[in-house]
Amino acid sequence: MNCVSCDRPLICSSCSTAFAPKSEADYRAMHEPETAVVCPECAAPLVCRLCGRAYSGDEGEFGEE
Ligand SMILES: [Zn+2]
Ligand SMILES: [Zn+2]
Numbered sequence: 001m002n003c004v005s006c007d008r009p010l011i012c013s014s015c016s017t018a019f020a021p022k023s024e025a026d027y028r029a030m031h032e033p034e035t036a037v038v039c040p041e042c043a044a045p046l047v048c049r050l051c052g053r054a055y056s057g058d059e060g061e062f063g064e065e
Contacts, residue, residue, distance in 0.1 A: 003048040012042065014042050014044035019039060035057055036058075037057075
């Protein structure tokens with residue numbers, strides 16, 4: 001799964017695990033700025049390791065399309 005911000009593989013900045021949505025709900029949450037996504041490996045709020053994009057549910061400036 002690619003980061004919606006930098007379009008590179010989305011890797012958790014906390015544990016360096018590549019994030020893969022396990023369900024359709026997870027996948028949708030990735031594209032909804034209001035919905036927080038946590039890493040399934042370390043349970044930390046998901047942050048893109050490459051660009052720093054946070055999927056914490058409180059950033060609304062990304063993901064226009
Ligand atoms: Zn990114
Ligand atoms: Zn993690």
